[in-house]
Amino acid sequence: MAMGKTSYRIFFLSLFLVTGTALSFEILLMRLFSLVHGHHFASMIVSLALLGLGTAGVVLQIFQNRLLPHRDRLYPAVAFLFGLSIVGSFVLAQAIPFNPREMTWSALPWLALSAHYLIYAFPFFFSGMFVALAMSDPRFSTGRLYRADLLGSAAGAACLLMVLFRVPAHRCLAPLGFLALTAAVLATRALPSRAPAWLCAGIVSIGAAFWLLPASLLHPGLSQYKDLAVLRLIPGTETVMEKTTPAAYLELVRVPGSPLRRAPGLAADCAHEPPPQLGVFTDGNLYGTLPLPETAEHPFAYLSCLPVSAVFEQTQRSKVLIKDVFASPELLLGAREHGAVDITGTTMVVALPEALRKALDEPAMGFYFGAPVRYARGMARVVVARTEERYDVIGFWLRGSTGQPVGATSITEQFDLTVEGLRALISHLSDKGVLAVSMWRRHPPYETLKFLATLQAAMHGGAAERVVILGTPSTLTVMAGKSPWAVPEKRRLQQFAASRMFDFVTASPGAPIPSALGEDVRRIFGPDAESFRSNYKFHIQPATDDRPFFHRFFTWRSAGELLDKRTRGGAALVQWDYLARVAALGFAALFGAALLILPVALRRTGTDELPPKRRSILYFGALGLGFLFVELTFIHLFTLFLGHPLLSAGTVVASFLGWAGVGSGRGHRYDLSRVLLVIVIILTLFAAGLGRLLDVLLCLPLPVRTAVAALLCGPPAFFMGMPFPKAMTGLRGTHPKGIPWAWGINGFASVVSPLLAVLLAMHIGFTAVLLLAALCYLTAWWQRPESVGSDISGR
Amino acid sequence: MKKGTHHRLYLLLRIGLLAWSLVPMPASAGDSYARQQEAMIREIRKDVERTVDYIGKDRLDPRVMEAMADVPRHRFVPERLRSIAYENRPLPIGHGQTISQPYIVALMTDLLHTKPGDVVLEVGTGSGYQAAVLSALVERVYTMEIIPPLAESAEKRLRALGYDNVTALQGDGYYGLEAIAPFDAIVVTAAATHIPPPLIRQLKPGGVMIIPVGGPFMTQELIRLTKNEEGQTRSEHILPVVFVPLTGGH
The missing domain is CATH 1.20.1250 (Growth Hormone; Chain: A;)
Known part of the structure; x- marks a missing residue:
């Protein structure tokens, strides 16, 4: 039956809404996965979306004789199911508990992950069916269909990113469900077999009812294992500030009774306690802390007990750049205490500095805002790429691998931690400048060795003379000079280390080797470095922009040995996040074969x-x-x-x-x-x-x-x-x-x-x-x- | 087929078998907790023998193993998990906390080198299991838990099970117990970013502290800190572990 011009336009509006909502939902899922599990799982979400879309295509092809005669009824029906499944899939997936930290010990999280994969494919099946029906409909021109499809997708992605600046991710689910149901109503009004008004009103009412669902049903909830969930169990914990951004949900938290006291590497004999700190949380994970001044005379006396203070105590450092500044506030405070005149702090969480400035009390404000401190948004290497400045210190805290299948530092691309990234930072050091990087001390020290290997490649050799390391029981601080350390400088650093009972490790040929770490460091800079790296049980080859996965330490070679040690204290050494990716590929192949190949093969x-x-x-x-x-x-x-x-x-x-x-x-x-x-x-x-x-x-x-x-x-x-x-x-x-x-x-x-x-x-x-x-x-x-x-x- | 491919197929097969072994199997009706506990002890012994390189010995103190064999671990886990209480794995106990793997509990207890007359401080009571194991080995155990509901339930559980030499308190373990200190040994069963100076001060000369140090929810390093008679401290790495954080973010 022919369609009028208006009906034609209404139908295209319906298609526009379906494709826009589908792409918004795909991106929203990445955000929700980040929020709930700490990782965007982008590749898995693209995969499950395609599973849904592909299955729709196969089903339509197989059952076209039965389905296509009812095409006009199917359009609103699949749009309706699309809307329901957006909300329903989230509610259902939330009901299947998935605790990635149990992956080491139980099969249940693996099954839960596969269930989530399958459940979230359903909305894409329905949206895919709508598009596939339209593509096979002789009443519509293919060109116009594609135009509506691509415009809808582009508009959906752009709108969602803008909305996420104002609205928390989970509150986007109901509007997306509503939009899909609106598409169902539009479809039914556009087509010749239009549904009665009461049915349309009913569909709209269901869409409106999404907003009335109990908040707990559409709230991703905070996993009980997240830092903030545990902290909230302490009486008196209060949220000072909260803010929604497309990248993260920010919270600034104060714990009056048992304050946060982060001080990695604090000397064991330190006479000063770390001051109370405000916790900065992104998506419920502790992102960093803001130490608060305790006394006017010595607001941050504990800094002298931290290894990073060695960077500032030896030489006047005027210009300082701190990457991811809120993850290492001790660098910022140390630079201030030692008279730096220009401190630039970079942060990936773009809204954070302004949000903190508004939330902080007056006494603390002066330490973090106003001259000489300024903030730059984005990756440190992007920040330095846009300036000709040279810095006396560029420092940061190397956020360690959780080793868990998810988490802020599970295997994701980290472009600041590649050969090219470090090279960009080093090229912006002044002649006497120092790159100071602190990290957790591990045993075996695979993370440190990978960092040193990457640094060595970034420095074009000669790193052995330019690197010294201060070790505490819990941390290592690598200090790489733009030029080789002079003997008196090295001696002063050694004295600093001895006075605080820190280890002093250098890779210089001829220097004494104080520990197994020193031996490893010597080898990573030595002539047999390549064979050392190749034979090491963890992957410690330099990370590059081409392979920017700094936190990938997994090797198939040692996987068997580490899995054997799982129950004997070795579980922490198995990189489960890598195995989770292999498992996700397995699920995708299994479900893909079952839903896409098998039905066709059985015909x-x-x-x-x-x-x-x-x-x-x-x-x-x-x-x-x-x-x-x-x-x-x-x-x-x-x-x-x-x-x-x-x-x-x-x-x-x-x-x-x-x-x-x-x-x-x-x-x-x-x-x-x-x-x-x-x-x-x-x-x-x-x-x-x-x-x-x-x-x-x-x-x-x-x-x-x-x-x-x-x-x-x-x-x-x-x-x-x-x-x-x-x-x-x-x-x-x-x-x-x-x-x-x-x-x-x-x-x-x-x-x-x-x-x-x-x-x-x-x-x-x-x-x-x-x-x-x-x-x-x-x-x-x-x-x-x-x-x-x-x-x-x-x- | 290349050797490397064989190796990978073999590994994938092993991972598959491992995944199968991870499926929780409820204990059969005839399987008593005592039998499961014996099996757990055998498992710990085997694991100790296989980690001789890490811990520098092929068997733990027999007293520690006796204590591990005496404490009814199933009473320290949620009811729904009792059937797997004696498996050599950590288990969730609610509020984002876990009861440690039996092997780690045995190892940490052994590393403390406790003597019958000792007074020990535990930071991070959790369900109270570690305190119960220690109670058989020392004169008195003080255990602190910052999360009120956990502290309360552990205190009730320990009292009900008759561990009279254990005093369970609710509070911030970062500051230890100044009023009771010094301690012969301190065991911290939650991760911290540094070794808390107040705890070092509360350790007796000659005392030992075992503490996992590192970031929250990541691999931490189990560290043994010893204080000599002159009050100087020395630390050594034992092995990497994963503990929930010393709440309060220390």
Whole structure:
């Protein structure tokens, strides 16, 4: 039945709302996972979204004869279920307890993780079904559908990021559910078989009722194991300030009775206690503390008992840069106490300085705000890339790996802790400047050795003469000079260490080796460093921008030995977060096979009705793998360029959808063979130069960088949007019964691809993953549908 | 197939078997707690033998093992977890806290080198299990817990089970117990960012302190601090562990 112009527009508005809500929900899930579990799980969420979308495609293809006649009723029905499942999936997943810290000891968290994966795929199944129905509807022009799809997706991503500045993530669930139900009403009003008004009113009422659900039902809750949840059990704990940002939920907390007293590395014989501190929490995790002055005369006397004070006690240090300043307030206070005239503190939590300034009491305010302290937002290497300043000290606290499957420092990309990142910082030291980095002392010291290996590579050799280490029972402070330490300087540092019973470790040839740590340090800077690193039981090769996973220590070589030691105090040494990623890949493959491949394989279809299996598996599988390899690589590489994984994911996913949509709309103008070769060339060029290009453009303001990122997604995504629809069109003509196969194989490859991409990147780097993507497209060129057609015709 | 591939397949198989072994199996009706406790003791003995490189000995003090065999661990875990109370693993006890793995409890107790007349301070009572183990070995145990509901339930539990030489108190363990100090040994069963100076001051010359040091919810280092007769301290790393934080964020 024909549709009027107004109905046509209303339908497109409905599609716009469905696709916008779906992408918003995808990004919101990353934020909610960060909030609940401390990690954005971007690759897993992209994977589960594709599982839902792919399954919808397969189901529609298999049951098209039964479903398509009822298309007009299905549009509002699936939009309605989409809305319900947005809220329902969250409520259901919350009801399945997932405590990642029990992964060491119990199978239940692994099962819970797989259940969460499956549950969150449902909303995407329904949104995917809506889009798939529309794409197969002869009443709508494909070009307009793609336009509504991409506009909706882009608008959804942009709106969500803006809303998250004002509204906590969990409070976005009800509005998203409501928007999806509104889409259902619009769909039913647009189509000829329109539903009665009472039904529409009922649907809207259900959407409105989402807002009335008990707050506890849609609140992610604070895991009882999070720092803040435990602290709140102490009577008198009060929240001084709270603020919502897209990156984190911030809270400033005071504990009057049993104050926070963070003082890593405090000398055992220190006569001064650390002063009470306010706790800065992001998403319920302790991010840093703000020591409060106790007495006017000696507000922070304990600083002299900390190893970092060695940095300031030896020489006048005027200009100081502190990376992640609220994670190491002792550096800021030490610099102030020793008369620094210019202190720049960087922070990734952009809203934090202003929020703290408003919340702090008058006596503390002077220490943290006003001259000589100023704050710069973003990664330290991005901050220094935009200035010509030279610093006497650049310091930070190396946030340690939790070793847990989730957590602020589980295996994520850390671009400040790569060879290129450290090199950028060192290049902004003055001639006598020092890079001072403190970290927890571990046994074995794999984290310190990996940092030193990265530092050695960043310094272009000669590091042995430029590095000294102060060790306390709990911490190590690495001090790397821009130039080699002079003998008197070294002697003074040694005396400082001796007076506080700290270890003094140096890698200088000929110096005494005081401990096993000293031996390891000597070897990491020695001539046999490469073989030492290669044979070490943990992965301590330098982190690079290409493999920016500083906190990946897992090696398959020693996994067996460490797993054996699990019950004997060795559980802490097994990197469960790496294994959780492998497990997620396993879930994705299992569910992908069960939902995408099995239903198609079980259909009774004559062999001669299908295209050659090997060719279609290779062609559609290569497209699925290749596309997501590229998208995930871009998400990770743009995390450095845009400064935050959420902003990167939002920009890249929306841009890829947009450009690929435009490409697929224009695909009929291009020859498939040439398109595939152009993609191979573009990806090879990007693999060769994207990293360097981004490094050069790092100094641009953020809005310009965001626009550049969206533009850079264009060349590959525009062409990558063509091969799949072009081949499907070909199949429709030659082997219509092979279409479900194509959907299934492509869907399966797309589901495993995001998780595989990140695991591969940890081992071979993102450049290699991009080259693998190019190889996938080369394979697709080799097995392109023209060959399939000619095979059949020749049979 | 390459050797490396074989190795990975073998590892994946092992991880699969490990995952299967992680599924909690309820104890059968005939399986008494006593039998499970015996099995736990055997497990600890085996683990000690296999960690000789870390701890420098192949067996723990027999007195410690006797205490471990006497204390009914199932009474210190939530009722729903009693069937797995004697497995060599930590268990949640509520409020974000855990009861430590039996091997770690035995090891920490052994490292204290306690004698029958000693007075010991424990910081981080939790369910009271560590205090109960210590009570059989020393004259008196003082144990402190900062979380009020945990402190209260541990105090009741210890009293009900007849551990009369244990005094359970609610308070901030960072400052120890100035009124009772000095102590022959101090055991901290919660993670701290540094060794609290007040606790060092409250340790007798010749005394021993065992404390996990490191960031919250990450791998910490179990450290043994000894104070010689002149009052000088010396610390040594024992092994990496994971403890919940010494609440209060110290």
